Amino acid sequence: MKRYLVLPIRLALVVLFTALLVGGGITMERSAEMADRKHAKQVVGVPLRDGDIVFQHSGSMQCAAVAQATHSPYTHCGVVFIESGTPVVWEAVGPVMRTPYADWVEHGVDGHVVVKRLKRIELLTPGVVAAMKAAGERDMGKPYDIYFAPDTDRIYCSELVQRIYRSGAGIRIGEEQRFGDMDFSGAEASRMLKDRFGERFPADQPVVTPASLFRSALLVTVDSVGSAPTIMR
Numbered sequence: 001m002k003r004y005l006v007l008p009i010r011l012a013l014v015v016l017f018t019a020l021l022v023g024g025g026i027t028m029e030r031s032a033e034m035a036d037r038k039h040a041k042q043v044v045g046v047p048l049r050d051g052d053i054v055f056q057h058s059g060s061m062q063c064a065a066v067a068q069a070t071h072s073p074y075t076h077c078g079v080v081f082i083e084s085g086t087p088v089v090w091e092a093v094g095p096v097m098r099t100p101y102a103d104w105v106e107h108g109v110d111g112h113v114v115v116k117r118l119k120r121i122e123l124l125t126p127g128v129v130a131a132m133k134a135a136g137e138r139d140m141g142k143p144y145d146i147y148f149a150p151d152t153d154r155i156y157c158s159e160l161v162q163r164i165y166r167s168g169a170g171i172r173i174g175e176e177q178r179f180g181d182m183d184f185s186g187a188e189a190s191r192m193l194k195d196r197f198g199e200r201f202p203a204d205q206p207v208v209t210p211a212s213l214f215r216s217a218l219l220v221t222v223d224s225v226g227s228a229p230t231i232m233r
Contacts (some may be wrong), residue, residue, distance in 0.1 A: 015168040027157030033151045035111065046115070048087040053116045053161055053173070053221070055146045056108030057229050062146075062187060064232065068186030071223045072211030073113065073228040076157050078104065079164050081133060090136045092160040094144030112226035116219040124169065139163065147196060148179075158210045167196045173213040173219065188232075206220055 004188075056075040057063060063075035078091035080101065087101035106111055118124060147156035155163075158174065166172045182205030184193045193201065213219075 005150075014029050014193060026095045045225065046114060047123075048080050048082070048115065049117065049121070050081050051118055051121070051124045051132065051165075051169075052087075053190055053213060053219065054078055054080055054089060054101075054104070055114045055116065056112060058107060059109050062192060065186070065188040065192035066209070069182040069184055069190035070209045070211035071183060071231065072209075073231055074210045074214045076108070077156060077210045077213055078157065079132070079136065079161050080115075080178060080216045081129070081136075083185075089161070090140075090164070090195070092139070092142070092155045092157045095141045096136075096139045096155060097141075109229050110226050112228055113224070114214070114225040114228075116223060118171070119218060119220050123171070128169050135167035136160070136164045138167075148205070150206055154201070158208050158213050161213055162208050171218065173216050174208050176206040176208050177212065179207060180201055182207075182209075186232075 055077045057067065057073045058076045076091070076093075078089035078099070080087050080089055082088070082096075088100055089099045089104040091097065091099055091230040093099075099107075105111055125213070139160055140154055142153070142155050145151070145156045146161070147154075148159075149163055150159075162173055165171045175211050179201070180187075184190050
């Protein structure tokens with residue numbers, strides 16, 4: 001009689017133990033999913049690395065004008081550095097500042113982001129990365145340059161990226177172009193030009209745009225999320 005009682009008890013214990021394992025597994029899986037969701041925007045799809053350049057389209061009126069003038073949806077950019085295991089974007093938004101990548105993504109339209117990386121990533125040694133950070137630190141806190149002038153008192157987003165690479169790594173990303181070579185026929189582009197410069201159009205003023213950095217042959221796209229917005233004319 002005792003033998004027949006032992007089997008059901010053992011079976012019940014096995015069932016209970018299995019249920020606990022399954023339940024615990026589900027709980028752990030859900031916890032992992034929640035953690036993944038929490039950190040999903042810290043890494044787009046591939047792990048971000050020091051020196052990655054991230055591009056987005058911001059929703060400001062200026063960005064609409066820049067998109068029209070450059071024929072590119074990419075109107076804002078920054079350089080990624082990994083700080084205490086977390087990707088942080090160094091960007092010029094008035095002032096130059098550090099923004100956690102997860103927050104930076106939220107500032108763009110529809111969460112669309114493109115991540116580009118130096119093709120010769122081996123050039124970004126720890127020493128070079130440190131020099132790039134030092135270059136960025138010199139501009140930290142500077143106000144935004146709404147006139148896109150080539151001075152050191154104020155700075156705009158693509159200028160900051162280019163300077164960090166040029167001063168810290170000795171690498172020139174993107175090509176400068178003249179204001180006169182850009183297209184200001186669009187409504188927002190024309191309005192911005194008149195609001196900021198009046199009748200004094202700085203046709204010969206050099207400027208480096210996010211679009212120029214985006215097209216650089218020195219970079220390769222390593223990830224892209226979402227679809228680029230349409231440029232409104």
